Amino acid sequence: MMIKQSKANLDTQQAMWVIFSRGKLLIQTRVQTIPVAHFSDLPFLNSYIDDIHQLPPLNDSAHRDVPVFVVDLGSQHIEEDGWERVPLRSLLFTEQDIAFTVIGRAWQYIHFLRTHQYCGQCGAKAERVEWEMAMHCHRCGHRSYPRVSPCIIVSIHNNQQILLAKGVRHKEANMYSTLAGFVESGESLEEAVHREVFEEVGVRVKNLRYFNSQPWPFPHSLMVGFIAEYDGGDIRCQENEIDDAQWFDADNLPNTPPKISIAGQLIEETLSLISNK
Ligand SMILES: [Zn+2]
Structure with a gap:
């Protein structure tokens, strides 16, 4: 399940933000990890509102109540004071707690979306399914799921x-x-x-x-x-x-x-x- 977000429900509570830019992860220099913030704390995301997706809730009790949003800025680079880009791999080895459940999973979803924009069977443009993590082709009915x-x-x-x-x-x-x-x-x-x-x-x-x-x-x-x-x-x-x-x-x-x-x-x-x- 990946839910498209409206500005109103994005800002109701603090969330974890997994932001990818040019294949790397955007982190706050001050804390050296992904931000836990309100949407309004991240003004540079305003123009990416249609690209923000919420990951399914986590199973572990420590993080169950914190929403996780993932944003793919593609080849765009954010020039913002206090932020830097780091390789995914380097963060995975330091963030024991959320490494695979949050960061790794977000990256797998983004990779799936990037590589399934077109139907693998008939070549038509595929569209995201709102209620499950899948891409669907309305021309031939073929549906793709993230590969494992x-x-x-x-x-x-x-x-x-x-x-x-x-x-x-x-x-x-x-x-x-x-x-x-x-x-x-x-x-x-x-x-x-x-x-x-x-x-x-x-x-x-x-x-x-x-x-x-x-x-x-x-x-x-x-x-x-x-x-x-x-x-x-x-x-x-x-x-x-x-x-x-x-x-x-x-x-x-x-x-x-x-x-x-x-x-x-x-x-x-x-x-x-x-x-x-
Ligand atoms: Zn198709």
Whole structure:
């Protein structure tokens, strides 16, 4: 559900404002996060009133009563004192509380609206459905919903060691993490784990255990986490994907992702598992 707003109902209470401009997020320099404000506190939004949408209410009790408005300024840039633009990724890692439920979700909705302006079936202009999050084609009746792309992410252990890999894209950061990859059409989550692990590092795994999941808004993944046990094979890194992969002892770990990411949580869980062996 995305509700178009009138000026009157926008200003009834304070709201969280997720404002995108040129693919980045507009934040208040003073607080270094998204504003919690009345509409009248944000005069530069006056000319964007038709582009303001309210996200569905949040489920967590801390934020349930605060409306969340999202605005896409597209390629427009706001030159306003006290405001700056930051990459979405940098805010996600600092705003633990609202990172995925507010900011990540807002970005996924905006990405959906941007990429579904025309019907994928007949090419006519699509229109937003007022009462659910969808784009509808009035010529052929085709309706599109925000895409969610499942990805598996898996932590592998063998006795008291954990297998971590450095992706080609994270070479600069020298960051070692769990393995991850998109689920292919017609594949189960478990099949995707076995295939990805073998493709990326050449080993076999067994005894998969579901761990947790996390939406990942780049642009619309759902990370489904597993912990697996090593079953056989020698490490062989996939060209163009994995720069290096190794077995690490718990007391001699490389640089790993922060706990806010599911990768960081999987590593933490696996370490506690192998330290109890
Ligand atoms: Zn159509």
